[in-house]
Amino acid sequence: MKARSKVAAVALSMAAVTALAACGGGDDAAEGPTTVEYWLWQDDATDTTWDDLAKDFNATHDDVQVNLTTIPLEQYQDRLLTAASSGTAACAARSKDWWLGQFAPQGILADLTDQVEAWDGKDDVIDSLWDTGRLPGSDAVYMLPHQYVTLWLYYNKDRFAEAGLEPPTTQQEFLDAAAALTDAAAGKYAFDVRGGAGGQDQWMAWMFAGGADVVDSAGDVVLDSPEAVAANERYLSVVTELDAAPPGSVTAAFAPVQTNFAAGTTAMMIHHPGSLNAMREALGDALGVVPIPVGDGAGPSTLTSMSGNVVLQSCKDKDAAFEWISWLATEEPMRTVSTSIQGQLPVLESVAASEPFSTDPDLQLAVEAARTAKSWPALPGVAQLAAKEFQTQVQIALQGQQSSEEMLAKLVTTLEQD
Known part of the structure; x- marks a missing residue:
């Protein structure tokens, strides 16, 4: 702000x-x-x-x-x-x-x-x-x-070229790239998971692109569907399996996420066009943007x-x-x-x-x-999820203390409250 x-x-x-x-x-x-x-x-x-x-x-x-x-x-x-x-x-x-x-x-x-x-x-x-x-x-x-x-994926063209990679179009390609882009000894990482304040929007853009929905056409909460569980498992694996996020990422709000990407510490960042001018100034011709990578069989989507x-x-x-x-x-x-x-x-x-x-x-x-994007649904529980519950549950999951299913079940309970 x-x-x-x-x-x-x-x-x-x-x-x-x-x-x-x-x-x-x-x-x-x-x-x-x-x-x-x-x-x-x-x-x-x-x-x-x-x-x-x-x-x-x-x-x-x-x-x-x-x-x-x-x-x-x-x-x-x-x-x-x-x-x-x-x-x-x-x-x-x-x-x-x-x-x-x-x-x-x-x-x-x-x-x-x-x-x-x-x-x-x-x-x-x-x-x-x-x-x-x-x-x-x-x-x-x-x-x-x-x-x-609408949220998209920023990527550092120089980091990708050094690793011989093309920008990812699928979430599996994203994870494969994340492994190749990470060199902790050199202070180089792939992606900030942003487990702190505001991280629910970045995460939800990934979830929508992965084939998940928050509600169905009847308005029932379906954030614990098999597609959602799978997309969330992929997101959590950036930390739990690949160790491809920089120190502090599990609790980071937006400022360090932006700083890490601008400095080349991370090679990818999910955000919206509000960061475009600042990232163009920081990275110049090395800046690239692409749609959020999709899950297997999923159509293009993101958060609006x-x-x-x-x-x-x-x-x-x-x-x-x-x-x-x-x-x-x-x-x-x-x-x-x-x-x-x-x-x-x-x-x-x-x-x-x-x-x-x-x-x-x-x-x-x-x-x-925007033509295929989705928004947070107008449910009373979204306020509680955004203010506290997402941060609490994603941090527990990123520390390996609960599964993707358990994390999503708790978020569903929050969203279903009146």
């Missing part, structure tokens, strides 16, 4: 909460435009992209005006839940895909299905990304997709992570709120935010077909991956 001005952001958000308590998240005035209160987080609170978008919207809309409140990400989810329970929530808000499992079943979010069906921009959204706004086993849309990432927009059930003018969030998902606003320092990948086919997404081969790869 980039540095931000937390004092300013908190002061702004506290002032907005006070105002919201008075207005109840909507504008009852009989005259004048409806004001939509909108909450968001920003990786860089000094960037003006979102403020500029709000000014553009307000200048071109007479019936609806938007007022932004920025809240630091580490406070955001709890603040939104608290405000919703007290009736002081915003009318519309930014949301991560897997938060829906906490918000929607509690009646916090409005069902947007009818508005989406009537929206003339819906066919421009990459079709597979609509699932990021749904609950498992349901067709109702609770979140309008906006910005996302979506930041979208929701309307709160307590909002007094849901049509006005949808007018704002659907405007954000039109071509010019989408291009503006996607090419800013706040931006990720655009959910619109029209923007994905324009520069730089259509001309940068690495970004093209990331966009193409």
